[in-house]
Every structure is written in structure tokens, then in C-alpha cells.
Amino acid sequence: xxxxxxxxxxxxxxxxxxxxxxxxxxxxxxxxxxxxxxxxxxxxxxxxxxxxxxxxxxxxxxxxxxxxxxxxxxxxxxxxxxxxxxxxxxxxxxxxxxxxxxxxxxxxxxxxxxxxxxxxxxxxxxxxxxxxxxxxxxxxxxxxxxxxxxxxxxxxxxxxxxxxxxxxxxxxxxxxxxxxxxxxxxxxxxxxxxxxxxxxxxxxxxxxxxxxxxxxxxxxxxxxxxxxxxxxxxxxxxxxxxxxxxxxxxxxxxxxxxxxxxxxxxxxxxxxxxxxxxxxxxxxxxxxxxxxxxxxxxxxxxxxxxxxxxxxxxxxxxxxxxxxxxxxxxxxxxxxxxxxxxxxxxxxxxxxxxxxxxxxxxxxxxxxxxxxxxxxxxxxxxxxxxxxxxxxxxxxxxxxxxxxxxxxxxxxxxxxxxxxxxxxxxxxxxxxxxxxxxxxx
Amino acid sequence: xxxxxxxxxxxxxxxxxxxxxxxxxxxxxxxxxxxxxxxxxxxxxxxxxxxxxxxxxxxxxxxxxxxxxxxxxxxxxxxxxxxxxxxxxxxxxxxxxxxxxxxxxxxxxxxxxxxxxxxxxxxxxxxxxxxxxxxxxxxxxxxxxxxxxxxxxxxxxxxxxxxxxxxxxxxxxxxxxxxxxxxxxxxxxxxxxxxxxxxxxxxxxxxxxxxxxxxxxxxxxxxxxxxxxxxxxxxxxxxxxxxxxxxxxxxxxxxxxxxxxxxxxxxxxxxxxxxxxxxxxxxxxxxxxxxxxxxxxxxxxxxxxxxxxxxxxxxxxxxxxxxxxxxxxxxxxxxxxxxxxxxxxxxxxxxxxxxxxxxxxxxxxxxxxxxxxxxxxxxxxxxxxxxxxxxxxxxxxxxxxxxxxxxxxxxxxxx
Numbered sequence: 062x063x064x065x066x067x068x069x070x071x072x073x074x075x076x077x078x079x080x081x082x083x084x085x086x087x088x089x090x091x092x093x094x095x096x097x098x099x100x101x102x103x104x105x106x107x108x109x110x111x112x113x114x115x116x117x118x119x120x121x122x123x124x125x126x127x128x129x130x131x132x133x134x135x136x137x138x139x140x141x142x143x144x145x146x147x148x149x150x151x152x153x154x155x156x157x158x159x160x161x162x163x164x165x166x167x168x169x170x171x172x173x174x175x176x177x178x179x180x181x182x183x184x185x186x187x188x189x190x191x192x193x194x195x196x197x198x199x200x201x202x203x204x205x206x207x208x209x210x211x212x213x214x215x216x217x218x219x220x221x222x223x224x225x226x227x228x229x230x231x232x233x234x235x236x237x238x239x240x241x242x243x244x245x246x247x248x249x250x251x252x253x254x255x256x257x258x259x260x261x262x263x264x265x266x267x268x269x270x271x272x273x274x275x276x277x278x279x280x281x282x283x284x285x286x287x288x289x290x291x292x293x294x295x296x297x298x299x300x301x302x303x304x305x306x307x308x309x310x311x312x313x314x315x316x317x318x319x320x321x322x323x324x325x326x327x328x329x330x331x332x333x334x335x336x337x338x339x340x341x342x343x344x345x346x347x348x349x350x351x352x353x354x355x356x357x358x359x360x361x362x363x364x365x366x367x368x369x370x371x372x373x374x375x376x377x378x379x380x381x382x383x384x385x386x387x388x389x390x391x392x393x394x395x396x397x398x399x400x401x402x403x404x405x406x407x408x409x410x411x412x413x414x415x416x417x418x419x420x421x422x423x424x425x426x427x428x429x430x431x432x433x434x435x436x437x438x439x440x441x442x443x444x445x446x447x448x449x450x451x452x453x454x455x456x457x458x459x460x461x462x463x464x465x466x467x468x469x470x471x472x473x474x475x476x477x478x479x480x481x482x483x484x485x486x487x488x489x490x491x492x493x494x495x496x497x498x499x500x501x502x
Numbered sequence: 503x504x505x506x507x508x509x510x511x512x513x514x515x516x517x518x519x520x521x522x523x524x525x526x527x528x529x530x531x532x533x534x535x536x537x538x539x540x541x542x543x544x545x546x547x548x549x550x551x552x553x554x555x556x557x558x559x560x561x562x563x564x565x566x567x568x569x570x571x572x573x574x575x576x577x578x579x580x581x582x583x584x585x586x587x588x589x590x591x592x593x594x595x596x597x598x599x600x601x602x603x604x605x606x607x608x609x610x611x612x613x614x615x616x617x618x619x620x621x622x623x624x625x626x627x628x629x630x631x632x633x634x635x636x637x638x639x640x641x642x643x644x645x646x647x648x649x650x651x652x653x654x655x656x657x658x659x660x661x662x663x664x665x666x667x668x669x670x671x672x673x674x675x676x677x678x679x680x681x682x683x684x685x686x687x688x689x690x691x692x693x694x695x696x697x698x699x700x701x702x703x704x705x706x707x708x709x710x711x712x713x714x715x716x717x718x719x720x721x722x723x724x725x726x727x728x729x730x731x732x733x734x735x736x737x738x739x740x741x742x743x744x745x746x747x748x749x750x751x752x753x754x755x756x757x758x759x760x761x762x763x764x765x766x767x768x769x770x771x772x773x774x775x776x777x778x779x780x781x782x783x784x785x786x787x788x789x790x791x792x793x794x795x796x797x798x799x800x801x802x803x804x805x806x807x808x809x810x811x812x813x814x815x816x817x818x819x820x821x822x823x824x825x826x827x828x829x830x831x832x833x834x835x836x837x838x839x840x841x842x843x844x845x846x847x848x849x850x851x852x853x854x855x856x857x858x859x860x861x862x863x864x865x866x867x868x869x870x871x872x873x874x875x876x877x878x879x880x881x882x883x884x885x886x887x888x889x890x891x892x893x894x895x896x897x898x899x900x901x902x903x904x905x906x907x908x909x910x911x912x913x914x915x916x917x
Contacts, residue, residue, distance in 0.1 A: 073668060080669075096749065196712055202668055209671040212691040212709065213657070214643065219665070221641050223603040223621050230566060237548070242527045247568070249530055251844075288569070289606075290643065305713065305730050309693075312769075319808065322846060347767035349788030352806035352824065 064130050064139060064158065071435045073202030074160050078153045081197055086156060089196035090149040098189055105181045106145065109134060115173040115183065120421045121166050124445035133173040133183045136162050140190045160199050163190035164300075165439040168429055170387040170422035184427075192302035200301045203433025207297040212306050215313050216293035217260035225292055228263050232271050240278045241502045248288025248321065255323040256286050257294035257314060259331055259464050272491035273329060276362075279496055280370040284327075291317035294334040296342060300428025304345055311342030315352050325354035327361045330462040330485050332388030332426060339393070357389055359462050362486055363398040366405050372495040377407040382456035384413075384470060385420035386463035394418070403460055406489050411454040421446050423461070425469020441476050444469065448477035459483045504576040505538045508889045508896070512908050515540055516557045519903035525554070533884050534572040537898035537907045541578055543567040553578060553594070560594040567591075568605065574613030581607050581618060590616065590629070597632055604629070606645045615651025619644075627682060630654040635682030642679065648701035655680045655695055655704055660688050678706055678721070685721030692718070694733025698740070705734045705742045717744050717758070726758040732769045743779060745769050754781060754796070762796035770809035776816030782807045792821050792835070799835030807832075813854030820848060820857060831873070833857060838873030845870070847885050851892040856912065858895060860885045869897065869915055876915045 094102065116122055116132040125131045130139065140159045144151055151159075169184040177183075194200060200208070207217040214220060229245050236243035246252065256277065262270040277284045286292055291313040298306035318326050328334055335357045343351050356364075365371050383403055389395045396417035403410055413420060424444035429436060447470065451459055459474075459481050461467040470483045521528050521544060529543040529551075541555040551567050553560045555578060566583035573579060582591045587600035590607075603621040617630040625638030628645060641659035648654075658679035663670035674688040678695060691709040698705075705719045715731035716724045719742060730747035737743050737756065746755045751764035754771060762768070767784035774780060774794075783793040789802035792810050805824035812819055820833040828841025831848050848859035848870075860883050861870045867883040869876035882900040889896065895910045 076669070198672075198712065202666060205668045206666045206671070209668060209690070213676050213693075221621075221626070222619065222643055223605055223626075226568070226605055227603060234549070242545075244527075244529075246530070251846075303712070305709075305715075308730070319806075322844060324844065344787075347784035347787060347790075348806075349804065 062129050062135065065128075066161065067438075069161070069165075069435050069439075071201050071432070073200050073205050074157060074164075077197075077199045078157060081153075081199075083153075086151065086153070086197055087149055089193045090144060090151070092196060093189060093193040094144070094149070097192065101182065101185055102141070102189065105186060106142065108179045109137070109181055110178075112178065114176050114178060115181075118173045118176040120168075120170075120172075120424055120446040121443040124424070124443045131166060133167075136167055137183055137186050141186050144193075156194065156197060156199055159190050160194045160201075163187050163194060164201050164204070164432055165429060165436045166443070167427065168387070168422045168424060168443075169427035171391055172387070172419070172422060175391075175419065188302055191300070192304070195302045200303075201428075201432040201436065203435075204297055204300050204428055204431045207295075207431060208301045208303050208306055211296065211298055211310050215290040215310055216263075217295045217297050218264060218293075220260065220263060220293070222290065225263055226288065228267065229270075229286060232267055232274065236271055236274050236278070237502065239502070240275060240496065241500050243274065243278050245274045246285040249285035251322050252283050252285040253324045254282055254284040254327050255318045255321060255325070256284050257326060257328050257334075258286065258292060259329055259334075260293040260295050261464065262329065263293070269329065269485060269487055272487045275491050275496075276365070276371060276487065276494065279494060279500060280365050282370075285321065285323070287317050287321070289317060294328045294331060294338070296334055296337040297428070297431055299333055299337045299341060300431055307337060307342050308345050311338055312346060314338060318353055323353070325356055327356045328358060329487060330358040330464065330467075332386040332463040332465060333428075336388040336392060357393075357395065358486065359389060359395050359399050359402065362402050362490060366402060366490075371490065373405055373490075373493050374495045375493050376405075377458065377489060377493065378409065379457040380409040380411050380455060381407045381458040381460055382411050382413055382451060382454040383416070384423060384459055384461035384463070384466045385417055386461070386466050387420075387422050387426055389463070390420065391418045399462060402486060406486075406493060407458075407460075411456050413450040413454055421450060423447055423463075423466040423469035423473070425472070426463075426465045430465055430469050430472075437472070440469065441472060444473045445477070448473045448479060451479050451481060452477070457481055460486060460489070462486050504534070504536045504574075506536050507538075508894050508909055510907075510909060512906060515905045515907055517904050518900060520557065521554060522903075528554075529567075531882070531900075531905075532570060532572065533898045533905075534576050534578075535574060535887075536576065537884065537896055539572065539576065539578075540898070540905045541570065541572075543570060543580075553580065553591075560591075562591065562594055562596065564591075569607035569618075571607065571609075573609050573616075574611070577613070579607060579609070579616055581605065588620075590618065590632075592616070597629075599629065599632060599634065601629070608645050608647050610647045610651030611649055612651060615647055617645055617647050617654045619656060626658070627679070628654045628656050630681070635679070637679075637682040637684070639679060639684070644695070646695050646697065648697040649699060650701040653681055653697070653701060653704075655697075657692055657695065658684055660684050672711075674710075678704060678718070680704055685718065687718070687721055687723070689718075694744075696733070696735050698736040698738075700739045702739070703736070705736060707731045707734055707744060715746070717742055724758040726755070728755070731755075735771060735773070737773050737779065743771055745771060745781065752783075754779065762793070765793070765798075768793070772810050772812070774810075774812045774816035774819065775814060778816065780810040780812075780819050782809060782821070790823075792819060792832075794819060799832070801832065801835045801837065803832070803837075811848065811850070813850040814852055815854055818850060818854050818857075820850070822848065829861075831857060831859060831870075838870075840870075840873055840875070842870070849885075849888065851888045851912075852890060853892050856888075856892070858886050858888065858915075867899075869895070871912075871915045874916050 570580035588604035626642035728746035734744035771781035
């Protein structure tokens with residue numbers, strides 16, 4: 062089994078390794094494996110029978126024509142097992158290889174877990190590799206830049222506080238072109254819902270925020286957005302396994318809601334943020350469950366449509382297919398809710414095969430798209446199966462209720478010439494819902 | 503001005519329904535501390551807003567009004583956008599100075615000092631009592647005022663490396679700015695800024711590297727570092743406590759030394775009037791409670807525990823807690839036997855014998871006294887307050903669209 066890869070340069074890995082000494086590497090390994098790794102590590106290492114049942118479950122393996130070094134068990138063998146075999150005495154070259162595998166060849170999607178006869182959580186093992194890389198200071202540059210921003214600003218893109226507030230204000234002005242007295246309340250105390258946005262919704266994808274505001278106004282939701290840091294629900298520290306920053310960001314989200322005396326937090330269509338806020342982040346902080354309800358966009362839209370708080374006036378006629386984001390479907394079982402919403406919005410749904418909790422990852426998740434241009438080829442190659450799945454449906458629209466899936470599939474669309482449009486639920490709902498006459502300007 | 507009249511039992515201040523007929527849009531309602539005034543930002547036409555107080559509007563018209571709030575003295579202050587420039591408005595008078603942006607409006611305890619973050623050109627800082635900091639920065643986030651109102655502080659960015667220059671950012675680009683002067687040292691992250699009780703010192707938690715956190719006081723860092731740390735507080739004029747993470751878990755450190763046993767989590771430490779330290783702790787995964795001087799209550803709560811509050815003599819300690827999806831109040835480890843959808847800022851009576859709060863259940867608001875629901879329900883209710891002698895309770899409320907100021911005798915609150 063030979064590990065052959067095209068060279069890729071990422072200063073977050075290569076240059077960072079030039080700046081660390083062997084002692085720091087040793088310390089990080091000892092700390093991660095002895096102080097932080099739980100009993101799971103020992104059980105998983107001792108339980109794996111090397112049966113290979115996980116191999117065909119992985120889109121990276123399938124996307125690389127059966128190269129065995131991409132098989133999930135092989136990725137563990139080449140990282141954690143290698144470290145254990147070498148008793149932690151590993152070289153910088155080893156770390157470089159581990160980082161490449163952990164950050165660019167595993168999306169932490171947990172599809173392989175479903176095929177392991179023992180349920181070994183390979184995503185957990187790869188996360189441990191990321192964690193020790195993070196403690197060494199070896200993290201892809203594009204992820205790390207966002208994490209550094211999170212550390213102080215809480216948001217992913219170094220947004221200043223006035224930039225967030227100003228953005229909300231001009232978005233509200235735009236909203237009023239469509240909704241009479243349309244309002245995006247900022248820092249309103251005692252509202253029912255605190256809406257947190259994706260960082261990109263405040264800068265490059267503001268239409269999503271406007272559409273969410275439109276839905277909130279039409280559904281007459283008592284809502285607000287934060288007037289302080291904590292408005293961005295993303296937690297890129299999860300990808301780097303910078304647990305310290307992850308905990309601080311998640312705590313800020315909940316404390317913002319508690320300070321404003323909000324009943325529940327609602328976020329848009331994002332997978333990793335939900336995963337972090339509902340289990341990985343809250344558990345790191347010591348909560349067994351979210352301290353107040355934390356609702357994903359899919360759950361929220363399901364509620365609005367089911368309770369007829371918004372009325373759908375026309376359905377999309379073009380054939381659509383559904384992307385099941387791993388973090389909310391495989392991890393959290395929202396597959397049927399998602400399908401209920403899509404059926405309410407669309408006439409012609411053609412499912413991918415396999416679907417729901419067995420659907421393939423978009424190949425952009427788990428931080429791969431956040432690793433930036435150096436690693437784009439890796440995710441495009443890993444996304445070959447996803448591209449084939451989409452192509453086989455013949456659908457013209459892919460509904461992807463996750464920012465990462467959305468952008469990842471857009472890139473697959475261009476590379477594999479799929480000729481589809483990728484859409485968020487929020488955009489479709491804002492397009493097809495009724496705006497009551499009295500709310501029109 | 504403030505009118506702490508405890509004799510008038512009920513007073514109709516104004517009819518909010520009329521506002522809704524008179525104006526295009528009525529924004530969030532706020533009330534003064536003495537409950538004599540109610541106000542809202544109102545739209546008189548599209549993108550033209552002003553402030554309405556007890557039914558009367560200001561003469562000034564603005565494009566936007568943000569952060570409206572009453573000072574302790576009863577003045578209404580807000581940040582306003584007029585002719586595309588931001589400034590401060592206080593009781594319908596405008597500050598002469600204008601800004602490209604202004605936000606995070608704060609007052610000190612007396613309400614006399616007013617500060618907010620500002621942007622001028624591409625530079626950021628603070629305006630305190632009408633005076634802009636002499637030095638401005640690449641960014642300024644959040645605002646803090648000393649207890650005496652003389653000093654303002656903000657987290658400031660003192661280096662501005664280009665995007666993706668991770669190595670420069672890792673060296674530390676953030677620090678604390680105090681009255682426009684930045685600390686010499688910069689950090690990857692700085693948070694939890696607080697002033698000493700005598701207003702002379704400033705402390706903040708700083709992050710030196712991935713797992714090196716400590717406290718800086720007036721820019722000088724402790725010798726000890728920790729795996730993680732939350733927000734510090736001064737426990738007196740000189741000593742600082744902070745929750746820190748060690749290899750054994752979370753504990754409380756005072757002046758760099760761990761002084762409590764370890765917990766699964768620890769935050770929101772507060773000093774009681776009698777000098778004890780209470781904090782929110784997780785004794786084990788999913789179990790939360792209050793610890794006093796390191797000793798946790800026996801009773802734990804599975805979902806959440808909010809920061810502790812104290813009776814005026816410090817003898818009783820309470821906290822808002824969440825269990826089975828309902829909020830309630832626990833006092834000295836004993837929760838009330840009734841739960842609510844929400845509960846707001848409980849407070850002890852001056853003699854510490856009673857505890858009162860505003861609560862919500864099934865969409866209506868009411869007063870809760872010592873765990874018992876009050877006789878009245880309200881459409882909107884602001885937090886009840888005890889009179890100085892503890893025999894009466896002041897409330898502001900809306901019933902059938904009318905804003906009322908009420909003074910209830912304590913024995914009238916319950917059914």
C-alpha cells in the first residue's frame with residue numbers, strides 16, 4: 062500500500078512545520094493521546110479487525126479508483142496507528158502526511174461508521190489527528206485564518222462590529238422594497254427567536270439573510286438578531302479541532318441568547334454549526350444537551366410550513382433532487398422533515414441513490430472547502446461519486462440545506478458539467494410563499 | 503427626572519394603542535427605572551423616525567435610532583443617524599460631534615457618563631462624554647466604563663496584517679485600549695475586561711498561544727498560565743479571580759493560584775456582599791449548580807444554571823435554573839416547585855426574606871413572589887422592584903394596550 066499524492070503547498074502546514082521543533086510535536090501527541098483521547102481510542106484501536114467493510118463506503122476511496130490508501134481503515138492505519146506503532150516518535154514528514162490525510166481526505170462524514178460491524182467512529186479518530194496537528198500549530202492556512210478571526214471577533218471573517226450592524230440596516234432598507242414596514246430587529250430583548258447568521262450571509266451572500274428576514278416578517282415571528290459579537294453561527298474551530306476556540310464561540314452564542322432572554326436560537330442552513338452547537342461544542346463545555354433549544358433551518362421551516370405560518374402559493378416544476386447534509390441527516394435524523402418541506406415546495410422530486418442517512422457526503426464538509434484553493438482538487442476528486450449521484454437523477458435543481466454542501470456541489474457542478482442549479486430552502490421558500498396583500502408596500 | 507414615588511398605587515401613564523394609530527410603526531417599548539416613562543422609536547414616515555416618550559415626540563427627526571435606553575437619572579439616550587452621520591442624542595439634544603458609525607452605547611452606574619464605540623474614517627475607538635479618544639485603532643470592539651465613569655476601555659486591534667497572514671496574527675494583534683492608550687503587549691485574543699471596584703485597575707483574560715491563557719492586569723500578565731480561562735473579576739480593589747482549566751479540570755484561580763477543587767466546568771463567579779465567592783459549576787457532565795467558596799449545592803440541574811445573585815446582606819444566594827425544559831429560581835440550593843417558560847432577573851427584598859421576579863408561561867406574564875404566581879396577568883410586564891423598605895413592589899405593565907405604573911403592597915401581589 063503505497064501513499065502516492067501530488068505535491069500540494071499549504072503554508073499552514075509546510076511553513077508551520079518549519080517553525081516547530083520535535084519536542085513540541087512529542088508534547089502534542091502525548092497530550093492528545095494520553096490526556097484528551099477517551100476510552101474510545103483504546104476500544105476502537107483494539108476492536109478494528111481490518112475487515113475492510115468500511116472501504117467502499119468512502120467517497121474518497123471511490124473517487125480515487127479504489128486506491129486502498131483512501132480506505133477509511135487505511136487512513137486510520139496511516140495516522141493514529143502509525144503514531145501508536147512509533148510510540149509517538151514521529152517526524153515532521155509524518156506530521157505532514159497525517160495533516161494531509163486528516164484535513165483533505167476525510168470529511169468526518171461518518172458514512173463509514175454505518176458499515177463498520179463494530180461501529181468504530183473513524184471521524185473521531187481522524188479528529189484526534191486534527192487535534193494533535195492543531196496543538197502543534199499545523200492547520201491549513203485558510204481554516205486557520207478563520208479560526209484566528211473567531212478567537213477574538215467570534216465571526217469567521219474578521220468582520221468589525223459596525224460592519225455587521227450597518228449590513229443589517231441596509232438589508233432592512235432593501236427588505237422594505239418587498240415588505241411594508243419590514244423589520245430586522247437588532248438586539249431586541251425578550252424575543253421568541255434569536256436568529257444567528259452564517260458569516261458569509263453578512264458579506265457575500267446577503268440575499269440569504271434578506272430572504273430569511275422576509276420569511277420571519279411574513280410568518281410574524283417575534284425575532285431578533287444580536288447587536289453584539291456572537292451573530293455568526295459558524296465555528297470553523299471545529300475543523301481545526303481548536304477546542305478552546307470552539308468552546309468560546311459556542312458559549313458566546315448561548316450567552317447572547319440568555320442575555321437577551323430569548324426562548325430559542327434559530328440558525329439557517331448549515332451543518333457544522335448545528336453539529337457544534339448541539340453536541341460537539343455543548344458537550345465540550347459540559348452540557349449534556351443545549352441549554353436552550355437550538356433549531357436548524359430545516360426544523361424551523363418544517364414548523365412554519367406544517368403550522369401554516371407561511372403559505373406556499375406555487376410549486377417549483379423543474380425536477381429537483383435533495384442533498385442530505387451529513388451533520389443534520391446522518392447525525393441528527395432530519396431526513397423526513399427535509400423531505401416534507403421539499404414536497405411542499407416542489408412538484409417533481411427525484412431522489413439520489415443512496416439517500417437520507419446513507420447519502421454520500423458532498424466532499425466539501427468537515428473543513429475541506431474551508432481549506433481553500435490548495436485543496437480544491439482533493440475535494441473535487443473525492444466528490445466524483447456525488448457528481449455521479451446528481452447526474453443520475455437528471456434533476457435540474459439540487460436542494461442543499463447546508464452552506465458547505467451548497468458551495469461544494471456548485472464546484473462539482475462546474476467541474477463535472479452537471480448543468481444544475483444549487484439552491485437553499487430559504488431562497489425557494491422566499492420565492493414561492495405568499496406575501497399577504499396588506500404586507501406589500 | 504427620576505420619580506421614586508411609592509405612594510400612588512396606580513397611574514395610567516399613556517395609551518399605547520393611540521401610538522399605533524398615530525404612527526406608521528412603533529418599535530420596541532422601553533421604560534425608565536422609576537417606571538414613570540415609556541418610550542419607543544416611532545416612524546412618522548418611511549425612514550423618518552423619532553422618539554416618543556409618554557405620547558410626546560422629540561423635535562429631532564432621524565433616519566435611524568439605535569440602542570435607545572434610559573439612564574439611571576431618567577434621561578433617554580440613543581445613537582442616531584441624521585443626514586447620514588451618526589451621533590448621540592440625549593433628551594432630544596444632539597452631540598455636536600458626528601461619526602461615520604457609532605454603536606455599543608453604555609452608561610456608568612450613576613448614569614452620568616456616556617460612552618460608545620465610534621468609527622472615524624478607517625479608524626476606531628471610543629467617545630466618552632463627548633470626547634473622542636486621542637488615539638484611534640484598526641478596530642475597537644465592545645465598550646467598558648469604570649464604576650466612577652471616568653475611564654473607558656475597549657478591545658483594540660493594534661496591528662493589521664493582511665488577510666491570511668496567519669503567522670502575524672498568531673503573534674498577537676489585539677490588546678486593551680484605555681482612554682485611547684493601548685497596553686504594550688498584544689495577544690491572540692483578549693476578553694472578559696473588567697475594572698477594579700475603585701476604578702483604578704483593568705484586568706482581562708489573554709490568550710498567548712493555543713493552550714496558554716492567563717490574566718493581564720494593567721497590561722502585565724501573571725506568571726502562571728492555564729490550559730484555558732474564562733472571564734476574570736476583581737474580588738476587591740486588588741485581587742483578581744478567574745475560572746481556569748488545569749489538567750484536573752476547571753477551578754477558580756485568585757492572583758494566579760488555584761484555590762478551589764476542580765470541576766467539570768466553572769464560570770460566572772461573583773462576590774457576595776459578605777465577601778464569599780459563588781460561581782456556576784458543573785460537578786459532572788450534564789449536572790450544573792452553584793458552588794460557594796468551592797462547595798457546591800447538593801442539588802444539581804441538568805439543563806442550565808445562570809449567574810448567582812445575592813440578598814443585600816449576602817446571606818442568601820439564588821440562581822435561575824433550567825430543568826425539564828422549564829426555568830425556575832433556586833435559593834440556597836432549593837428550587838421553587840413551579841417552572842416557567844421564561845423568568846427575568848429575580849431580586850431579593852432588602853431584608854432578604856423575599857424574592858421576586860417576572861415570569862412567562864403560556865404567552866402571559868406575571869409576577870412571581872417566593873415561588874408563587876401573582877394574582878394579575880399582563881400583556882407586557884417589566885421587572886418588578888422592591889421599595890427601599892421592602893413593603894411595596896413597583897411595576898410597569900401594559901394591560902389592554904395601556905401602560906400603567908403600579909405600586910403594590912407585598913401582601914397584594916399574590917392571590
